[in-house]
Amino acid sequence: MSTDSMPAVIEIGEIRNLSKTVSDKLQELIYTGKLKPGERLVQTELAERFRVSRVAIRDALQELRQSGLAVSGGQVGGMVVRPITKQDVENIAFVRSAIEIKVALAAARNIDEKGLRKMRLIIDKQTRLRDDKDYIGFLRVDWEFHRTFYSYAHNDLALDIIEKLWTRASQARGMVLISQDWGALWSGQSIDGHREMIERIRAKDELHLEETLERIIEKAKREQLQWVEEVS
Missing domain, CATH: 1.10.10.10 (Winged helix-like DNA-binding domain superfamily/Winged helix DNA-binding domain)
Known part of the structure; x- marks a missing residue:
């Protein structure tokens, strides 16, 4: 050259x-x-x-x-x-529930101790961001936690779809987190949910892991619907 x-x-x-x-x-x-x-x-x-x-x-x-x-x-x-409607929020939650949980169960069967250690380190990072009240930074790291876990499903196509859904959902979720009260509540609940996920994975408890993820997705949907209601 x-x-x-x-x-x-x-x-x-x-x-x-x-x-x-x-x-x-x-x-x-x-x-x-x-x-x-x-x-x-x-x-x-x-x-x-x-x-x-x-x-x-x-x-x-x-x-x-x-x-x-x-x-x-x-x-x-x-x-x-992109405008956001209630139907958008419902659709995102529906597809997340259909795809994300299957990917999580596949990842749980493949993940090793090194992967679990990565997830715990991300929770430590989340805790620092929560303490600093950096809720937008927390939002980005929230996806990092799930992406790290889901990568163990070894399904790049599914991971790409899930990432796009998370980006769309984060548009509404980020608006919710502008409130300091909402941010403090949501970040604490997110950390608790992630710790619970690790417990279920270590115990190879697929039934309760699925229930935990369903609860997380449903909770996110309720928060986003509330935001759409407030701004519409």
Whole structure:
């Protein structure tokens, strides 16, 4: 490869890094309600806001679209933050219950002590975030816990589907966590639920593991429905 081509490669890499940074920031703004469901995502305005090129913004918006947080809307070729309805919440919970529990049971049969140790370390991280009242950070680590566990099912397709469902659900859940009272309550219950999951896995108690996950999914649905009711 000639040295003449190197600057272009570096520039592409820089754009990709910028796009990821902007995408992460937009995701945080959506989770915290600073970008509301249905709000337009205008490339020129976002480029000025983040002081980056429109190319970086365009790529960041494509990442949001792929994750399910943005959809086509507004002007031709434009995008908006994905609106959330009660039916969306019901649908997400239904599919989570159908897929996620089967994946969890498969993972429970495969996971080893090293995997359980990883899960316990993530709970320690959650506890620190809960104590610091960093509930949006807690939300991200919540998925890290489940992803680590579900990866032991060795089913990448199912894991991709579940991750997209979690991203969609987190849009409503993040809004719930803006309240300090809600955040403190939910984070404590999440940690308790994760500890219970580890107990069920270690005991090879599939019946009660399934019940624990059903309860977690149902609880998340109730919280998200309450939020949709409040903002509609």
